[in-house]
Amino acid sequence: MAAAGRDEDEARRGGPEAVTPRDQDSEVARTIAELEARERAEGYDPFGFKPSMLHRVLPLARFLYRTYFRVETHGLQNVPQGRALLIANHSGQIPLDGMMIATAMLLDHRPPRMTRAMVERWIPTLPFASTFFARAGQVVGTPENARLLLERGELLMVFPEGSRGISKTWHQRYQLTEFGLGFMRLALATNTPIVPIGVIGAEEQIPTFYNAKRLAKLLHMPAVPVGPTLMMPLPVKYRIHFGEPMLFEGDPDEEDRVVRARVDQVTGAINDLLQRGLRERQSLFV
């Protein structure tokens, strides 16, 4: 049944091998042109996103997506039209999981959709990076900015595990860490559907056995992972499972206990996607 689902997705985009490297430029160009056509004519959205900036980012993302991680998607059609929150497990030391979800929404979702993500509040203090992130559609992570994005009908990707999830060591793979509550309050306040996403593969891309927390604190970094590949990701195969959208109703200012119960439903849905995906998986690399 699930295998049929996979075939369906792959048939829809003609299989991952159907796009040869020679088509790369045209695939990227076509995607960006489609995206630009829907944006307003000024070239920048109010957050400084410029679709043509994707010409610089998408070729690399596409290489990682099609060739290096050979990403397989399931249930892309579950992403509703209009605003939605994409909520996924976070792993793999470097946030390539976010990049792959966003790339799936651009290259394999029809019509291509831009995924917006929130960056840390100190990102704007970095020269070049601040400009780069803004042009590539990333937004400074304040609740107000998130609300505005959703009101504009955007697709917002959030990893409620944050750095807790991404810096997990090898033996913690596919064990979800505690989810933050902010995304649920946001969903309730804006009446936004939540799409649970299970990302398989990223959890194994950079195996680490130790997180040098004390050193990380000294360096003001969220984590210092120690592992055999250093920070080089292995060419694991990514499998991204998009679950059915979940719509919650209620008071966004409810006490934590009540919001937590709703968050647990989302955590449960993501966990189900992960367990199902892991059962189906034959090999880490193929």
Next chain:
Amino acid sequence: MATGRTQRTRRTPTLVMTGITGRFGRMLARALRPDYRIIGVDPRGTAQVPQDIIVHPVDIRRKKAEDIFRRNQVDAVIHMNPTPAWKGNRAEHRSITLMGTRRILSYCQKYRVSKVIVLSSAALYGARPDNNQFLTEDAPLLGGYGFSTLRDLVEVDIYATSFFWRHPEVDTVVLRPAHLVGRLGNTPSAYLQQRYTPTLLGFDPMMQVMSPEDLILAIQLALKPGIRGVFNVAGPQPAPLSEIIRLCGHRPLPVFEPVARALLGMAAGAGAAGIPAAQLEYLKYVCMVDDTQARQVLRYEPQLSLEETLRRVSS
């Protein structure tokens, strides 16, 4: 003194304007002249102000300024403060802005002026890395940090806002416009009038600018009876700073930030009137406002496009 329009049965309302001699003040006076009997108060005198507008060259802190309110039935007041480009003495700036505002607002209360508009600025919110992309009126005014001239204006804004709450009998309007750019001498215009416009290397924040024409429109709408409150006003859609510079017909000149700070420090040390280094934050971080309130309550809608607004800066 009387213009032809005073012959109508209804008395032409009398409007007192401070800071009328400045370039924006003169533009505003010209725009409001058909509908108001304008009395200017500006220690700089009457230069280039249309003939039929009376300008009292008095300091608003002096008792003489009160005579204007005593002898005329004043219906509305528009109060403008010296901008951050102020080159004079620090203590004097503080005294003029704070004492002046206090006096003007107390006259409004004492002489039953029904409307007072205090022109503040959206820059007072401060450019900060963790700012919301669009700040609403209830955001704190954090712009004074490290820059005392701006801090005085923050105090003025806060004083005017508290006056609004304390005196419901006066329709107080505080306008916080985005960077006002045009053929003006204020800091943002002077900055954009440079053929090679210095920016900070690696930073290109989204920015809002507005034309004096659009601000005049907002003021005209705020003068309508019954309108009161604090309003952000912005011009056309925001754009990255580099784009704004290009639309002025100029070229961005990115400077490495430590170098820019050192140069500004040296300039300040040499006594040259320049931009304090604290102002560089506006070239680094967003300081944009949400003007929904102005659009809904004032029914304000910017008239000039971004291109038109910026074309007028350099011409």
